[in-house]
Amino acid sequence: MAKFQTVQFKARHFNLAGKLVFPDDFDQDTAQKMPVPALVITHPTSADMNQTSTIYATKLAEQGFLSLIFDAAYQGQSEGEPRFIEDPANRTEDIMYAIDYLDTLSYVDGDRIGALGICAGGGYTINAAKVDKRIKAVAGVAAASAGGAYREAFGPDQQLIETLNNIAQQRTIEARGGEAMMGQWIPNSQAEREAAGIDDIDIVEAVDYYKTPRGADEFSPNKVRYTSLALLLGYDPLNLVDKLLTQPLELIIGDKPGSFGSYRFGFDVYNQAASTQKDLLVLHGISHYDLYDQPKAVDPAVEQLTKFFNKYL
Structure with a gap:
């Protein structure tokens, strides 16, 4: 079982909405005398904290871990205007602000903070871990590069440039008072x-997960500000992992690959990371979205994550 506490914490110019997820037997008085490790869990693009992040936080609470889940800046229940921006720099720094908040809690051991990201949240977590060494152990479940996925989706280089030219024109329209253009993720x-x-x-x-009762949530409306796609197209979490990603690393992927690229990304990060303690778990017959909520995938993933975080935190 798990207990939830709704929280807000400071980002650069506004507040992020989150939840602390405690083991059912968590005792704050005891933990203040002997602070405990904690995890930051980061959701995919198009998602919010109520979806797969909650599933992993709940199951990890059953294994004794305290977690902080949260909504990305400009999305969900977090503050930030204009809405529906997907900015890799902000998404990366959101994780760092989440750690800032954990560092203010007297019952959290700031020297034992781990980070877990799902799908693009995994890419952002890796990006954060490269530069924030308060993260002592890094894990990705179906971790993906949102930048890589979109670069492939828009096709050859010339089409990418055409897309960027279109986005540039739209930014000019909006700067001159024109209506903002919204796209959809799926x-x-x-x-x-x-x-x-x-x-x-x-x-x-993805449609089956986000657009049916299986995973649909009111704070995950399938909207993205079109101009922010330029930020994704220039983003690559693999950059400098061979030099900067030094923490213990756990990657969990399914072997049924799709266009989001988590299967290939898992191997790329594993092979390139500077980490000397790293592991790649490939679950056979498992897809990207199985790892969001299906017990046949989530249960072995949580078992592996439990071993990993117990070892390195």
């Missing part, structure tokens, strides 16, 4: 997906 239904001729496993399963 099709809003399987019928919409089929009409678009998309049959990639990750997109099929």
Whole structure:
């Protein structure tokens, strides 16, 4: 079981919304005398903390871990205007602000903080760990590079440049008072997906997760500000992992690859990371979205994460 406490904590110019997730038997008085390790858990793009982050935080609480989950800046229940921005720099620093907040809690041992990210949250977690050495152990579940996925989605280099030119024009329109352009992360239904001729496993399963009662949440409305896609297209969490990613590292992926690229990204990070203590767990017959909420994937992932964080925190 787990207990939840709603919190707000400071980012640079506004507050982020989060929840502390405690083991059911957590005793704050005891922990103040002997502070405990804590985890920061970061959600995917298009998601919020109520979805797969809550699943992992709850299951890790059952294993004795205290976690902080939160909504990204400009999204969900967190503050920040304009809304629906996906900015890799902000997403990375959100994790660092979450650690700042944990460092203010008398019952948290600031020398034993771990970080876990799911999907693009895994890429952002790796990005943060490169430069924030308060993160003592780094884990990614179906970790992915949002930048890499979008660069491939927009096609060859010339098409990428055309897309960036279109985004530049839209920024000018909005700077001059024109209406903001909103996009969507995924099709809003399987019928919409089929009409678009998309049959990639990750997109099929994303629609099933986000747009049905399986994973739908009011704070995850499938909206993204079009101009922020330029920020994603220039983002690469693999950059400098061979020099800067030195902490113990755990990567968990499924072997049914799709367009989000978590299978390949897992191998790339594992092979390139400077970490001397690193592990890559490949779950057979498992897809990217199985690792969000399906027991056949989540249970072995949590078992591995428990061993990893117990060892290095």
